Amino acid sequence: MSKPIIIDCDPGIDDAIAILLAIASEELDVKLITTCAGNQTIEKITSNALKLVSFIGEEQIEVAKGADKPLLRDLVVASEAHGESGFGEIDLGEPTCSVSQRSALEAMRDVILTSDQKVAIVAIGPLTNIALLVKSYPEVVAKIEQLSIMGGACFGGNRTPVAEFNIYVDPEAAQIVFNSGIPITMFGLDVTHQVPMFKEEIERIRHIGNQTGKIVAGMLDFYFRGDRVDAIHDPCAVAYLIDPSLFTVIPCNVEVETKGEFTRGQTVVDKNNITGKQKNANVAFEVDRERLVEMIYEAIKKLK
Structure with missing residues (x-):
């Protein structure tokens, strides 16, 4: 029996690949996609989610709009990473489905x-x-069986020297979630940066022979720097639900810094159990990159 999942996202190039991976998987049943302002404004990323499910012909998947700003702070977006649209320079056309009449919170609850x-x-x-x-x-x-999070880092950030973007945007929310008692697996920069994608792998996707391969390769072109895409972040959180053996995870206590002058959004990961605090997350530290890239390729191959 496939596992029912909700995808809470801010698409985003790597969000799009994560969503496609989930939809193509026989192990997962995507019940709902909810949106949260992050990579771009809530209007843009909700439109992107609708465009994506429309493009691949999965209009029956409910897309519900969520928070338009963090709990206590002004919104910070990542247009430098994902472009003004959120999808680089790729245009998926207008959506053929509409956003849910339910809010993200109502839809998730139900x-x-x-x-x-x-x-x-x-x-x-x-x-x-x-x-x-x-x-x-x-x-x-x-x-909630588990919460599979792309966010945080044990050893250094990408928004600041110590903070990863998703946690930096709303550290107060992250603090609430890590203290919620929900079983959490965290895919931070320590593991996602072990998943670069190289030119020949992108070209292989481009030449699958379907439309989805072309648009995914086009999105990855926007990410390309030097001889590679530096990291495929969000698909890690989906891939773990499909095949946990791809990853090495270590139970840790994770605290989120909300008050530091220079450390806003830092995830303080007690990998060595210095504090003796209760372990509230399984933190991923290693991944089988080749198997993960192949999983993404095979998923895209199944789509239109």
């Missing part, structure tokens, strides 16, 4: 509480929606 199985959540943007969900509807926590 999917989780009415599911026969526990639901996994893939959170690949800022954690604003997830924090609001557990605070607004604490009864959902017991029915």
Whole structure:
């Protein structure tokens, strides 16, 4: 039986690849996509989610709009990484489906509480929606099987010297989520930077022979720097739900810095158990890159 999942995202190039990977997987059943402002504004990233499901002919997947800003801070976007549209220079055309009449929080609550199985959540943007969900509807926590997060870092950030972008955008939300009691697996920069993608791999995707291969390769072209795409971040959080053996994870205590002058959004990962605090996340530190890249290739091959 396939695993029911919700994807909470801010698409985003690597978000798009993560969504495609999930939809193509026989192991996963995408029940809902929710959006949260991050890589771009809520209007742009919600439109991107609708365009993506429309493009691949999966209009039946509900897309619900979520938070338009962090809990306590002004929104920071990543147009330098994802372009003004969020999808680099790729135009998927206008969506053929509409955003849900339900808010992201209502839709997540209903999917989780009415599911026969526990639901996994893939959170690949800022954690604003997830924090609001557990605070607004604490009864959902017991029915969430796990939360697979792309965010954070043990050894250095990409938005600041110590903070990864998703956690930096809304550190207060991240702090709530890591203290929620939900089983968490964290895919931070320590592992995602072990998944570069090289020119020959992008060309292989481009020449699969379908439309999806061409648009994914076009998105990756926007990411290309020097001789590679430096990291394929968000698909890691989906790939783990399909095949956990791809990754080496270590149980750790993770705290989120919300007050530091220079350390906003740092995930303080107690890998060596210095504090003795309760371990609240499995943190990924190693990945089988070749198998993951092949998984992405095979997923794209199944789509239109």
